[in-house]
Amino acid sequence: MSNSNPGPRRRRGSDQPTLKQVADAAGVSPITVSRALNTPERVNEATRARVIEAVDKLGYVPNLVAGSLASASSRFIAVIVPSLANAVFIEVIRGLQETFEARGYQILLGNTDYDLDREYQLVRTFLGWSCSALVTAGLRHSDACHGLLGHWDKPVMEVMELGEALDLNVGLDHQEAGRCMARHLLGRGYRSIVYVGACLDRDYRAGMRFAGHCQVLDAAGLDAPLIELDRLGSLEAGAAGLDQVLGDFPEARAIHFANDDLATGALLHAQRLGLRVPGDIAIAGFNGLPLGQHVTPRLTTIQSPREAMGRLAAEQVLRRLDHQPVTQQQQDVGFTLMVGQST
Amino acid sequence: MSNSNPGPRRRRGSDQPTLKQVADAAGVSPITVSRALNTPERVNEATRARVIEAVDKLGYVPNLVAGSLASASSRFIAVIVPSLANAVFIEVIRGLQETFEARGYQILLGNTDYDLDREYQLVRTFLGWSCSALVTAGLRHSDACHGLLGHWDKPVMEVMELGEALDLNVGLDHQEAGRCMARHLLGRGYRSIVYVGACLDRDYRAGMRFAGHCQVLDAAGLDAPLIELDRLGSLEAGAAGLDQVLGDFPEARAIHFANDDLATGALLHAQRLGLRVPGDIAIAGFNGLPLGQHVTPRLTTIQSPREAMGRLAAEQVLRRLDHQPVTQQQQDVGFTLMVGQST
DNA sequence: CGCTAACATGTTAGCGCTACCATCTTTCTA
DNA sequence: TAGAAAGATGGTAGCGCTAACATGTTAGCG
Structure with missing residues (x-):
């Protein structure tokens, strides 16, 4: 029986071009392409130009999932709030989002609906995504959630209120x-x-x-x-x-x-x-x-300075991620009484 | 020189327990653990119980990055809006979020600041995360963005307005x-x-x-x-x-x-x-x-029915993801004139 | 009792990328 | 001019999981 060789087992990934293909097109090794894209200063300028050319020609889009797996860290920031129906949280999110996005981090937004069990589930999921940090609204969490976050080695930021926090804390009294x-x-x-x-x-x-x-x-x-x-x-x-x-x-x-x-x-x-x-x-x-x-x-x-609170929280987290010293683990953003004509 | 054998090269990932460790603890193979967690109906009840026990004992949290890489798909839905400062988009997002989250999908939120180049960048990033679908506000995109999305094989939903769409479209005139x-x-x-x-x-x-x-x-x-x-x-x-x-x-x-x-x-x-x-x-x-x-x-x-628009859009996308026929590629959610006393 | 179908579990081989170490080249120093 | 230091690039080996196939085990049937 001269059956044709079944050949090596094949899986279909996405049919997008890969680093390897870009590398072949540019006549370099895959790792060089990786460096040209992620740490351009570590690659010769001429080489980098050839790589960029190949990237454009092939329409290469980096597979961030693979990158995160290999490096054991994503550029995700988990953000957990109790509600999206409340303008207050939206403004905090906006401050966070602006600041993190400018530094190339992507927000992963979760909504607990004021349910601590739901929060625990979200935290589990987010840890599974190898987030770089987690920001959550409030100091109250379920025991299970405390357990998870207590053992986690990435920055945890609790916003909105002040008190005994897991790690970083920005809020008001x-x-x-x-x-x-x-x-x-x-x-x-x-x-x-x-x-x-x-x-x-x-x-x-x-x-x-x-x-x-x-x-x-x-x-x-x-x-x-x-x-x-x-x-x-x-x-x-x-x-x-x-x-x-x-x-x-x-x-x-x-x-x-x-x-x-x-x-x-x-x-x-x-x-x-x-x-x-x-x-x-x-x-x-x-x-x-x-x-x-x-x-x-x-x-x-x-x-209450909500957007500023989001920005400040993000900055503190970024400082931690950059391995810079965090001056204060806890920061009070304060509030201002605005006397109108209604009293 | 009787130097000690350097041994195989080691990398440290996160020091979280892995599927393999759960498998060992439960006395089964890794794939069985995977099945017990993802497709429980394909695993014997007794086995499943032992697996769950091991998961709880070790505090195992599945690494979703690895899972997505292996399966070439994440449960992310990319959502792109021009602004978070506008209540209108927030409400659409809420409709989307509610509906997708109930089905186990996670929203990846992006904000273009009304900039089409920024939108292109976001789309690139999101494609890199192997999103299951993409929802974007509006029908106007840069050429580069059209190019990317045109060749993409996952559902694309354009919301807010009606017109000539890439794929699915829910909005109003x-x-x-x-x-x-x-x-x-x-x-x-x-x-x-x-x-x-x-x-x-x-x-x-x-x-x-x-x-x-x-x-x-x-x-x-x-x-x-x-x-x-x-x-x-x-x-x-x-x-x-x-x-x-x-x-x-x-x-x-x-x-x-x-x-x-x-x-x-x-x-x-x-x-x-x-x-x-x-x-x-x-x-x-x-x-x-x-x-x-x-x-x-x-x-x-x-x-304008904003939250409902978000829900409807999400439902259409989910239908597509479930391989169910989508009745209408384009859906008009309409609007209602509300006559007050200001005219 | 032999055969098949349905179920339950295991083996193997990647997914696409980056960490780690090694190698080679160029530049600088004494 | 040797030797060290810095710069540029490459080879190998995974990261932790799941798809695809293979195998074993039980039930169902005439």
């Missing part, structure tokens, strides 16, 4: 922010103040602000009633929150909202109801979104 | 949207109508809406003056746009803004100036953002 606004309202002479939040178990940073708020009111010997809405921040929810305050606490003279979406929703709703702000009811928010600064009366709120 | 609003304004009796846009060369979809707007005004024998602002949509820019209209076209009775951010900024600014809307000047927008629906008077605008 939410409790102090809550105290700050409560003090402002007291300073304005309000004594009957209601806090309105939404899902404080999930948006626990708002819960921390509420805690600060309570401290100040307690110290002044005042009640600190809370109304908790069952859906996250939105203009609609804010309007509903105002209605609830008017119903449950007719004596209320000021409302401290957990965020600007709620506060602005309430403010616009108050106008529709014919209520004067702050004459009939004062309204304060948190975040400093543009929205609240363009309504009349302008919203009193606390500005 | 912006020119028709422009016509629709112009007709509405004419129907309301306005004759002196100014269009205010921002960077129409970059936000060319707004340019398409302007083109539709012009058609309708032309047909009615009316002028269609344009004011173009030099920064992208924001409340501030909208306020500036109103000022410019009042200065340059004192006879203007209505302003058709390119988007809701501009329109709402102008509306709030008009209130600060003491102008009646629509009595002194009518204002219309585009997008149907919540913002515009909560000001008084409520903004007349055109609602």
Whole structure:
């Protein structure tokens, strides 16, 4: 039986040209092509030119998966946030993205939907991609997640809040922010103040602000009633929150909202109801979104530097990745009380 | 010289446990572990249990980079948008992300900053990651980018607008949207109508809406003056746009803004100036953002189903990835004229 | 009981790239 | 001019996983 030789086993990869083919076309070895593309300064200029020519001719696109496997590191940065529906996280992401992208890193975005188990799953997946670093919103994680990240040898950055962190930490003190606004309202002479939040178990940073708020009111010997809405921040929810305050606490003279979406929703709703702000009811928010600064009366709120927080976090991580000393593991980006006409 | 044998050359990868180690711990071969994790139905239940046990004991995290290299495909979906500063793209991304993540795909997000060369670079990078599909906002690409995507054998989805697409296409007809609003304004009796846009060369979809707007005004024998602002949509820019209209076209009775951010900024600014809307000047927008629906008077605008567009696009891509027939390569998600009190 | 089909598992050979070491050439120094 | 140092390039051996094929094992059938 003169059967034809079955030949070596073949697999089809992608049919894209490979480094090897570029090398052949340029008359050099594969490693030289690799160097010409990744560390051009280590290759003779003339050689590099020939390589680039071959790359263009063949339409070569480097296989980054193979490169990452061989070098045991990708240029991915894992970024984990609880929600994409909240402008706050989007702005932090923007700061991160800008800064990392400029340095050739690619963001891998994950959304936990405020679920710590989901976060753990995302972390697992992202570790599987040999990310160069991981940035996550918040200091609260599941035990399993702590276990994974604790043993990981790459930079871990926790943003948004300050506290006991795994590694790097950039954020602001939410409790102090809550105290700050409560003090402002007291300073304005309000004594009957209601806090309105939404899902404080999930948006626990708002819960921390509420805690600060309570401290100040307690110290002044005042009640600190809370109304908790069952859906996250939105203009609609804010309007509903105002209605609830008017119903449950007719004596209320000021409302401290957990965020600007709620506060602005309430403010616009108050106008529709014919209520004067702050004459009939004062309204304060948190975040400093543009929205609240363009309504009349302008919203009193606390500005948090979100995009800057993202940028700073990225810079710290990059410094670590460049093996430069990180001056401070923890950095407070602070906040600014912006007094508008709504209080 | 009885030097010790240098032994085989060693490289350190990550010191994470590997499939092989799990296999040894479970007393099976590596491929069985692979199958137990990826295609559990192809492995005996008892074996699978032993594998899972070993995985947990060792804290094994699969190396997805290696898996992707071996299988020549990652579970990445490349998503390219021109900006993260615009709520519109965020909402489309949210629709995409939700749908893809539920099916175990990971979004790779890229931001072109409205630069087609940047888009080409991103596409190159993403192809290098063996993405399963690519979703990009818009139908306009550089020639180089067309070249790359034209030869690519994975699904390509272009969203936001409708037209001659590379492969799949989900969006809406912006020119028709422009016509629709112009007709509405004419129907309301306005004759002196100014269009205010921002960077129409970059936000060319707004340019398409302007083109539709012009058609309708032309047909009615009316002028269609344009004011173009030099920064992208924001409340501030909208306020500036109103000022410019009042200065340059004192006879203007209505302003058709390119988007809701501009329109709402102008509306709030008009209130600060003491102008009646629509009595002194009518204002219309585009997008149907919540913002515009909560000001008084409520903004007349055109609602585009952004999150739904993202979901639909993702579903079409998934259908293709599942080798199911795609009923329509092109799908129009339409839009809705929402008449408020601002016109 | 022999034959086949379905299931379960293993063996082998890469996927395309880069780390590591080796080699060769050129330049500089004493 | 020898010897060292620096620069340029190449060979080899994996990185950790899965595709493709091969083999063994059990069930099903007349």
